[in-house]
Amino acid sequence: MTGYWVDIAAVGFFVIEWWVYAITLEHTAYARDSLSARMHVYREIWVRNLLAREARMVDMQIMASLQNGTAFFASTSLIAIGGALALLRATNDALAVLGALPVNLSPSPALWEVKCVGLILIFIYTFFKFAWAYRLFNYVAILFGAMPPASQRDTVEAEAHVMRTTRLFEAAARHFNRGQRAFFFALGYLGWFVSPWVLFVTTGAVVIVTWRRQFASNAWKAMAPATAVRKQDPAA
Template sequence: MNPFIDNLSSGFTPTTWVEAAVSTCAFASLIGYHVWLVRTYRREPAQTALGIAHAVREKWVRTVMTERRDILAVQTLRNWTMAATFLASTAMLIALGLLNVAMTTPRLAEMSHLLNAVGSRSESLWMVKLTLLTLLCFAIFLNFALAVRYYNHAAFMLTLPDEGNRAIELATSAVHRGAVQYHIGMRGYYVTIPLALWLLGPLWFLGSSIALIFLMRRMDRTF
């Protein structure tokens, strides 16, 4: 048997069950909120900040292409691309830093448990948490890398001669796809906060998840 699996499976103590119950509530809260947000966006997009932003981007693309505001288009896309590139690089640095911590700091898990009041103190479970946080950072990097890709495509489309509604629709689609990837990447950054605090214990995870949901609800309903 794998020693890691043995260590993980043999640690089902009362604190482990508390860890599982509280962590499940935190995950369910985050997932449930985003399911509600997606359903609201599909049914009433005008009631969400994402839906309003999508409508504004569509009007912006049409204005740029019909009035030939090429300089405005290039400058705006340059700013978006620079921001996405910076955030992608940051996510990769964080992910590599977490991997380095996991491999070179064996006593870090022990130190983090000083603030863990009710959760499990299993080092194997702590490594699972750190791995999930690292994978999330890699996913964030991928989102922002895709955003840069779509913005680069949109830069060419927006500066082409006016070829009718079809060209406008294609440019709008490229800008929208880039914005969606950017939005998902930012949402991933938000979720890293409760996942990072999860390393300190499940109560930190649950409390920060609830606080994050209240904050995101305010942002998702209005600008």
């Protein structure tokens, strides 16, 4: 058991980093300036502009593309689960390959199976997130179809429908983002199959890359701050 303490510490670091990053991105004031938060403002603008239009076919086509992309990721998650299960079944073959390398990287069969089970659980979580996001996008499409006509856009009912649609839209995007985040961290988790020390490095690399995309990427720089967008939007 003594030899497994590094593995336990590496997995603990992986879980804590994932959890802290998710909490920071979704439940802190710091996240209000993230790329996801800025894009949410444009979702509300989209819904308000949709309310002002009579012809809404283009909006439904865009929504269909969002649904198709989410369905693709959900299907990919199932394929990843199948691949991880195949890796679990091929424990002896995998350990034989690792044992033939110049550097001995082969863990015990039990530890290898634990690693495979962990990877399977991550992909199962990913599938549930994408599947639920797909269903929520379906609900948003229904709300798009139920949008009041443009002639009623100044009514209390229309405003309530806009806010209802925007909140559901944000929830769908939030679950989609969580699924993608799980994919990114699954790539970091693969470092554990090499060494627990590699897991430390790959986990840190995933956090740095995902943080940069949210707060320092070219896409983030291209989007105006949320407050500025709301001031520019005449419907806000």
